Amino acid sequence: MMNILIAEDDFRIAAIHEQFLQKMDKVKVIDKAYNAKETLEKLKRHENIDLILLDIYLPDQLGTELLPIIRKEAPQVDIIIITAATEKQHLEESIRNGVFHYLIKPVTYEKIEKTIKNYIERKRLLNSVDKVNQNLVDQYFGDKNGSKPNYPKGIDSLSLEKVKNILNQIEGGITAEEMGERMGASRTTARRYLEYLVSIHEVTAELEYGIVGRPERKYFKR
Numbered sequence: 001m002m003n004i005l006i007a008e009d010d011f012r013i014a015a016i017h018e019q020f021l022q023k024m025d026k027v028k029v030i031d032k033a034y035n036a037k038e039t040l041e042k043l044k045r046h047e048n049i050d051l052i053l054l055d056i057y058l059p060d061q062l063g064t065e066l067l068p069i070i071r072k073e074a075p076q077v078d079i080i081i082i083t084a085a086t087e088k089q090h091l092e093e094s095i096r097n098g099v100f101h102y103l104i105k106p107v108t109y110e111k112i113e114k115t116i117k118n119y120i121e122r123k124r125l126l127n128s129v130d131k132v133n134q135n136l137v138d139q140y141f142g143d144k145n146g147s148k149p150n151y152p153k154g155i156d157s158l159s160l161e162k163v164k165n166i167l168n169q170i171e172g173g174i175t176a177e178e179m180g181e182r183m184g185a186s187r188t189t190a191r192r193y194l195e196y197l198v199s200i201h202e203v204t205a206e207l208e209y210g211i212v213g214r215p216e217r218k219y220f221k222r
Contacts, residue, residue: 002120003030003048007039007063008055008082013105017053017082020109024116036061043074051100051119056083056090064090067097078123080115082107121158124184129165136161155196159183163193167203173218194219 004021006029008014018029030046033039036058043049052070056063063081070077081094084105094102101115122140129136139161151157166182167174174182180190197203202222207215 002027002116002123003046003050004028005030005039005042005046005049005052006032007034007036007052007058007066008032009034009058017107017112020112021116023109024113026120027116035059036063036066039066040069040073043070043077049074049077050123051078051080053080053082054099056081056085062090064093064097067094067099071097078119080119082112121156125158125162125165128162128183129169136165152196154192159185159189160193160196163190163197164202167197167219167221173206173208173220175216175218179219191217 004027006014006017006021008017011032011034014032014034018032021027021029030049031042033042037060039052039054039058043052054063054066058066063083067079070079079097079099081090081099081102082105083090083103086104091102100119103111103115125136125140126132139157151160162183163179166179176191176194177187179194180187183190194203194205198205198219204220204222205217206220208218209215
């Protein structure tokens with residue numbers, strides 16, 4: 001579950017954003033703050049906050065002025081700016097302080113959903129490995145210099161990288177059911193990614209016969 005704090009001075013907009021998030025799976029609005037002081041207080045009160053949706057035009061302090069304070073007091077918390085601010089310096093300050101994304105109001109449900117899902121997928125990708133390689137880093141940040149792979153429908157680059165990392169960590173083969181458990185997806189989804197890797201010759205598949213039941217397809221990294 002991804003715990004989110006909404007920091008927004010307009011209670012109506014905060015309520016709309018909360019309604020948006022309540023439609024999404026594995027996301028929980030843990031609290032709302034209506035000014036900078038409340039934001040810092042609730043950040044201390046809730047130690048399990050993962051993400052802050054932060055406005056810039058708060059009544060007592062600019063959100064961009066909060067960024068270095070949040071970075072110091074809660075470095076594990078990520079931040080997405082949602083603001084009406086269009087001044088370039090606010091974007092530059094936000095980038096320098098490592099925000100995940102910067103959304104300009106008005107923001108649609110589709111835009112918030114896409115941004116949050118992208119954030120969750122990137123967190124999952126990082127949490128699935130102990131060490132990183134350049135390919136994973138390129139997947140995380142998006143390699144704008146290289147050509148984007150043309151994956152078939154139903155194959156997402158971040159999830160595919162996660163499957164590859166799991167395969168690199170295990171000894172021996174893995175079934176689709178085991179892969180689904182490790183990547184937090186259904187067996188059908190896991191099988192789709194594994195079969196895609198078989199089709200591009202990065203993985204081999206063999207039938208293994210258990211003591212009871214029908215043979216099971218097991219996947220091995222080449």
